[in-house]
Amino acid sequence: MIRIAIVGAGYIGQLHARLLHKEFQNVSVAAIVDKEEEKGRKLASDAGAVYYSDFETMLKQEDTNVVAICTPTLLHADMVLKSAEAGKYIFCEKPLAPTMNDALRMIEAVNKYKITAMAGHVLRFWPVYIKVKEMVSNNELGKPIHCYCERLLTIPAYTQDGWNRDPRLGGVAFDVQIHDLDFMLWLFGKPKNVVSKGIYDESFGGWLHIQSSIDFNNDVMGLVQAGWGFPIQFPFTMGFRILCEKGTIEWSFRAGQLLEERSAKAGLFVYDTKGSTHTLDVDQTDAFLLQWRYFLNCIENNERVDNATFEDGKNALELALATMKSASEGKPVKLG
Structure with missing residues (x-):
């Protein structure tokens, strides 16, 4: 039985x-950690777990194999370092x-403690993104030339308590844009x-909208648009x-208010240069389920994590920081 501590009950x-x-019979959610007692105890009750208000107390007292860090980004580093020193497998949300x-x-x-660790870049486990990764890697439509991604929504409800309204957290550039930056890095x-x-937006404390043009070493041009300054009734919109x-490969999706609200299905279209249009069937399995299947399989079989690694997370962070620097200074930023 794999025993997991979820840190952060947001x-x-x-x-x-x-x-x-x-979903997992071989997994026990053993502990929930959150400084807000009411929220933490409610989730612990729902998951059959023990509630802790303090992270370090949980590490010392609870018998867990895995620590899943789902806290505000500013807390990630300290918690990862302490979890690694304690010998835990680590899942850390993005950014x-x-x-x-x-x-x-x-x-x-x-690396020092030889810990199996994974970053929560969930698009790498979303079936439609996996399919496109395979098509590009296999050169099915020849050399890629240009990639456009968008991710547009209203300000998420989970930011309303203020934790994400901190200039150090980057607003939409970190919380939203980073998904598509990571996708492009994965592809190109x-x-x-x-x-x-x-x-x-000074009153918000971060970027409300950002558009980034990226030149890759293989001469692919990328364009990413991310925004959460839309009206509250605006549906979550993403695509590429x-x-x-x-x-040309095209996919778009509109449903609910968040990426995780996947009530609608969208077709993956391929338009070839011979004048034909094809609609490809794509597996509808939940991406978060596939993400955990992958990580738990690595743990159970003592296999190396080679997708959504901490190195991948670092690369996505570096590019996100560069987009904010460019937007702030009004000039290009060189990378690599």
């Missing part, structure tokens, strides 16, 4: 705890850290430079369009 912590409790220094410290710690490798423009030498 929106994403609740999602992980309830999924693990419901990995608020700074490159923190990310490097986290990577150093998991290292970027050369980035130019970004955005809307910064990839232009290749022999055709």
